[in-house]
Amino acid sequence: MAEVSPPEAPPLVKAVADELYKCNRCGFCQTRCPIYRATGLESSVARGHVARLQAALEGSLPFDDEIRSSLFECLMCRACTAECPPAIETDRAVVAARASYLSERQSRIQRFIFRRLLASPALLRAGVRALGWLKRTRLTVFAKLLRLLPWFDRGLSEGPAMMPAPKTFLRDRLARREQRRSQVKRVVYFLGCAIDYCFPEVGEASLDLLEAAGYEVTVAQNVCCGLPPYSYGDLESARALAQKNIEVLREFGADAIVTDCASCSSFLKDYPELFEEGDPMRAEAEAVASQARDVSEFLAAIELPDDLQRVEAVVTYHDPCHLSRYNKIVREPRELLRRIPGIEYRELPEADWCCGGAGSYAMSHHDLSMRVLERKMENIRSTGAEVVVTPCPACIMQLRYGAAKFEVPVQVVHLTEMLRRALSPEERVPERTAG
Ligand code: SF4
Ligand code: SF4
Known part of the structure; x- marks a missing residue:
């Protein structure tokens, strides 16, 4: 076995480097990778990522743009890990590789966002408020103009359509x-x-x-x-x-x-x-x-109130990757939904397949994200559900966008919104001014 010592590797790289050599090339990871399903390319799937990272760590392949783009295509959904006999944690390997790139090539704007904006609620608030204002006023026109530029990433121009802009936070x-x-x-x-x-x-x-x-x-x-x-x-x-x-x-x-x-x-x-x-x-x-x-x-x-109201609705459930595979929480949200009287629950085919939202993935890799999303929306359509429930804001954003884009007549809500309907139907108003 080759000695693994990536140059200037952050701690996480060293930890996952050992992990990479557990790969036996079986290819089971191909069966569940949404990106491989969309592209059919070996470079999209865990086995491909692992092989390239091994080669890069051994020095036979440079960490350059050739492997960079495929690594940034990964959704980090962990579906491959669930199928992998030695349970290789592809997401950790991918993050470690991204960290190696980023240590040399982080853009100023990204550095500003991660180091200043996200660390300052006041700045972030002002930034989101400005974006919301632009969305409600001129940004949609601006985004349409941007789409005319051949080199502009289409996903970014779709951002305003995907992101809700409530008037109050x-x-x-x-x-x-x-x-x-x-x-x-x-x-x-x-x-x-x-x-x-x-x-x-x-x-x-x-x-x-x-x-x-x-x-x-x-x-x-x-x-x-x-x-x-x-x-x-x-x-x-x-x-x-x-x-x-x-x-x-x-x-x-x-x-x-x-x-x-x-x-x-x-x-x-x-x-x-x-x-x-x-x-x-x-x-x-x-x-x-x-x-x-x-x-x-x-x-x-915990004990919920025992006088839950009836909610007449046909409901299905989408598993967010971070809940089902990272948190290992699968049974609990379904049980909570079944506790609501009146609900007809229908299981979603491929419920734990990633929806393609994956944080900002729909903006950074719009076309790939839409191919993943289309499959998810067709599965949702097949259930005949009126409501799809999911406890993740990124999934809600993506599925609402998918419902409009692929014309699936379904309402997308968070688990707690659905439960609150049973708790007190009169509280369904989206904006309360209590207090
Ligand atoms: S984490 Fe998801 S997208 Fe990435 S290689 Fe594994 S299955 Fe494919
Ligand atoms: S399933 Fe795991 S061991 Fe098999 S090829 Fe994929 S990454 Fe390697």
Whole structure:
């Protein structure tokens, strides 16, 4: 076996380099890779990524643009890992390789976004507000003009159509919300960026449910969880954001840290891996990880009010990758849906196949993302469901876009929105002004 010592490799690269040599070339990973299914290319699938990374680590293939583009095509959905006999963690290998590229070639704009914007709620808020204003006014025209430029990535010009732009963010709404008090049951709510800026009504539904179950909810003043920079290979920015959040979260003596973003919940649980053994932050990261709960697992484990209202609807469920394969939460959201009287639940074919959303993938790789999405939408159509439920804001964004693009007559909602309908139908109004 070849000696593996990648030059100037970050810790994660060394960890996954050993992993790469477990590959036996069986090709089982081909059966479940959405990107391989779309392209039919060996360079798209885990076996291809592994072979190229092995060659690059041994020095027979340079880390250059030839392998760079295929590595950035990976959705990091972990479907291949589920099929792989030695369970090779392709997503970690891909991140390690991206980190190697990024250490030399990060653009200034990306550096600014990951290091400054995501670390500053005030800046991020101002930026999202400006984007929302542009979307509601002129950006759609601007985006159409951009599409005329042959070299402009079409996905970016689709961004305004994909991203919701609510007039008020969740933190603004929460400032007007009357908090329920409890001496015994307390949770911290970790507020994900996409929930705050794109889907505030989801956050309100989650808080309604937690409070209806008797919990006092404290909303943490957290920053971005760090997953976006991590996914692009900017481990330093991911670590810095994680550190900020750990410093915020360690102050609370709550039963759990609950979030309604599947990506945030899985990344909070992965915080310890960002810090090396012996680093004092690692123990603190472990404490946060042990308290982190996705809202679906938390709600499934507690007592919900026993007078749930009937909701007459044919419903199906899409598994977000970060919930089903990263968090291993599959049964709980389905059980919660089945608890709602009146719901006719229909299982979705290929429910745990990635929808192609994968963070900003639909913008960075628009055409590939749409090919993956089309398959998902046809599966949803085949169920005849009126509502598709999924507990991930990125999936909601992608599936709503897919429903419009592929003309599938289905409503896409978060799990907590669906549950709240059963809790109190009169609270369905999207914007409340309580408090
Ligand atoms: S993580 Fe997903 S997209 Fe990437 S190689 Fe594996 S199955 Fe394919
Ligand atoms: S399934 Fe795993 S072991 Fe088999 S070829 Fe793919 S990566 Fe290698």
